[in-house]
Amino acid sequence: MAGLEDLxxxxxxxxHRNPRNRGELPPPAPHAVGHNPLCGDEIEVxxxxxxxxxxxIKVGGQGCSISQSSASMMSQAIKGKPVADVQALVRRFKxxxxxxxxxxxxxxxxxxxxxxxxxALQGVVKYPVRIKCAILGWNTLLEALEQV
Amino acid sequence: xxxxxxxxxALKQQFPLLQREINGTRLVYLDSANTSQKPAVVIDTMxxxxxxxxxxxxxxxxQLAAEATDAYEGARTKVQQFINARRAHEVVFTKNATEALNxxxxxxGRANLQAGDVVVLTHMEHHANIVPWHMLVAxxxxxxxxxxxxxxxxxxxxxxxxxxxxxxxxxxxxxxxxLGTITPVQQLCxxxxxxxxxxxxDGCQYVPHNVTDVQAWGADFMAFSxxxxxxxxxxxxxxxxxxxxxxxxxxLGGGNMIADVRLDGFTTAELPxxxxxxxxxxxxxxxxxxxxxxxxxxxxxxxxxxxxxxxGYALRTLTSRFGDDITLHGPTDTSVRGATFSLAFxxxxxxxxSQVLDQTNVCVRAGHHCAKPLMRLMGxxxxxxxxxxxYNDTDDVDALADALDGASAIFGF
Ligand SMILES: Cc1ncc(COP(=O)(O)O)c(C=O)c1O
Numbered sequence: 001m002a003g004l005e006d007l008x009x010x011x012x013x014x015x016h017r018n019p020r021n022r023g024e025l026p027p028p029a030p031h032a033v034g035h036n037p038l039c040g041d042e043i044e045v046x047x048x049x050x051x052x053x054x055x056x057i058k059v060g061g062q063g064c065s066i067s068q069s070s071a072s073m074m075s076q077a078i079k080g081k082p083v084a085d086v087q088a089l090v091r092r093f094k095x096x097x098x099x100x101x102x103x104x105x106x107x108x109x110x111x112x113x114x115x116x117x118x119x120a121l122q123g124v125v126k127y128p129v130r131i132k133c134a135i136l137g138w139n140t141l142l143e144a145l146e147q148v
Numbered sequence: 149x150x151x152x153x154x155x156x157x158a159l160k161q162q163f164p165l166l167q168r169e170i171n172g173t174r175l176v177y178l179d180s181a182n183t184s185q186k187p188a189v190v191i192d193t194m195x196x197x198x199x200x201x202x203x204x205x206x207x208x209x210x211q212l213a214a215e216a217t218d219a220y221e222g223a224r225t226k227v228q229q230f231i232n233a234r235r236a237h238e239v240v241f242t243k244n245a246t247e248a249l250n251x252x253x254x255x256x257g258r259a260n261l262q263a264g265d266v267v268v269l270t271h272m273e274h275h276a277n278i279v280p281w282h283m284l285v286a287x288x289x290x291x292x293x294x295x296x297x298x299x300x301x302x303x304x305x306x307x308x309x310x311x312x313x314x315x316x317x318x319x320x321x322x323x324x325x326x327l328g329t330i331t332p333v334q335q336l337c338x339x340x341x342x343x344x345x346x347x348x349x350d351g352c353q354y355v356p357h358n359v360t361d362v363q364a365w366g367a368d369f370m371a372f373s374x375x376x377x378x379x380x381x382x383x384x385x386x387x388x389x390x391x392x393x394x395x396x397x398x399x400l401g402g403g404n405m406i407a408d409v410r411l412d413g414f415t416t417a418e419l420p421x422x423x424x425x426x427x428x429x430x431x432x433x434x435x436x437x438x439x440x441x442x443x444x445x446x447x448x449x450x451x452x453x454x455x456x457x458x459x460g461y462a463l464r465t466l467t468s469r470f471g472d473d474i475t476l477h478g479p480t481d482t483s484v485r486g487a488t489f490s491l492a493f494x495x496x497x498x499x500x501x502s503q504v505l506d507q508t509n510v511c512v513r514a515g516h517h518c519a520k521p522l523m524r525l526m527g528x529x530x531x532x533x534x535x536x537x538x539y540n541d542t543d544d545v546d547a548l549a550d551a552l553d554g555a556s557a558i559f560g561f
Binding site: 003004007008013017038039040041042062063064065066127130133 | 497498499500503504507514515516520523529530558559560
């Protein structure tokens with residue numbers, strides 16, 4: 001299966017098999033649901049934000065390995081972080097996925113923002129159809145943050 | 149390769165795209181329920197037409213325009229014979245099956261359906277045979293009733309008479325694009341008529357694979373698309389009984405569909421021009437004519453027989469190789485199914501499955517297949533779908549099975 005190792009890295013499969021921070025938070029926790037109408041993937045994000053910091057996050061939904069592992073890694077990466085850092089990480093991740101900013105410009109990688117395990121998702125860029133899968137959880141996170 | 153009713157080795161040679169190799173491996177195209185590949189004769193007919201005979205139809209007196217009009221109308225006659233319509237003008241060219249179904253809902257529906265009128269659909273419809281009716285629910289207050297399914301994905305007809313009681317329309321698919329189920333069209337048309345309802349058949353998945361006879365069915369309307377039957381995209385067909393088409397108001401207004409236009413109004417052209425407003429997809433219609441000739445040359449009974457054999461081989465091979473690890477949705481009896489299989493495999497998400505299969509050039513579709521109500525009833529968000537056509541053979545089934553093994557390896561089974 002030459003080629004696919006880039007996409008299905010072991011760490012991605014691990015998050016897919018054992019998704020982190022699965023579950024729900026009771027209302028009135030900020031909550032958003034994201035859909036990928038193309039493949040029916042669904043991600044739910046629940047947040048707990050205290051003093052400008054994401055103190056808890058839970059992820060629900062179902063879908064392919066890329067959407068689910070991306071959301072799982074995202075939850076790990078942002079838990080405990082100040083909201084401003086979370087926003088910066090979202091920006092950095094979107095940049096890695098070749099998604100332009102709101103003005104249509106390429107997002108320059110900010111060396112201050114560390115991706116950690118999320119680097120494993122870099123291979124997705126080579127499969128443009130799957131970028132939507134990888135980004136689903138992140139857009140859902142942004143929607144949930146708007147409710148804070 | 150086991151032999152079937154068609155000589156697929158020779159047939160594959162007639163499809164230029166199927167000769168293509170990607171990274172040194174052959175293409176295993178299993179997405180014909182989505183759209184089919186085109187034989188050289190269709191491509192060449194369209195190219196020749198564009199090179200030598202292309203001109204407007206129905207509008208000009210010169211020789212070339214007459215030739216183009218003949219080619220266009222000749223295709224209509226071929227389609228008429230292919231589906232055994234009584235008259236050529238009962239064949240209306242549209243953009244695709246979706247437009248054909250919208251034409252019926254819009255023109256016939258708005259002229260004949262009032263608040264509270266009942267339209268009966270089935271749980272296995274494509275969005276193209278659901279949303280136009282939903283639009284009439286919103287606009288007119290019509291009421292939808294649904295024929296449910298049995299556990300093996302056939303229509304559950306035990307309550308059909310009650311569902312049809314008082315209904316104005318029964319609109320149903322002749323073959324499910326998700327489950328492969330072939331429905332008893334003739335029986336369903338008769339049941340509709342017994343209840344005083346119109347019978348509308350979505351023939352999109354059926355016409356490319358079977359002998360079609362709209363008169364034997366007793367269908368009032370029937371819709372299908374050229375691109376699923378070896379023809380080009382951009383053209384579809386609405387068959388309608390003459391009396392119904394005559395009585396209906398036009399769909400789109402503009403050139404070609406009028407007899408006269410004055411400052412204070414218009415009168416419509418005769419059938420079928422009445423429903424073909426504007427410049428039609430001329431070259432595509434001619435291409436569809438060539439596709440029909442190609443299919444007639446093979447014999448639709450042979451195509452069906454071939455697909456029964458391939459479907460049977462697929463059912464046997466996949467279940468013997470993977471047992472409980474694979475779920476093949478839909479009927480297992482090949483006499484009531486085509487060679488389209490939605491499958492679930494070892495919990496691997498359809499998106500991942502299709503991605504891995506693509507590594508060995510096995511092309512399957514992952515998604516909801518434009519049948520979200522059915523997917524919800526099946527309790528899944530998506531399936532992977534392998535659909536076989538006249539150019540697929542048992543080697544392609546084996547290639548699919550091998551590719552599934554490859555997916556198991558990646559996902560650690
Ligand atoms: C059963 C069925 N009906 C209708 C359609 C719509 O066909 P088209 O997209 O060509 O209009 C399809 C195509 O996927 C189909 O499978």
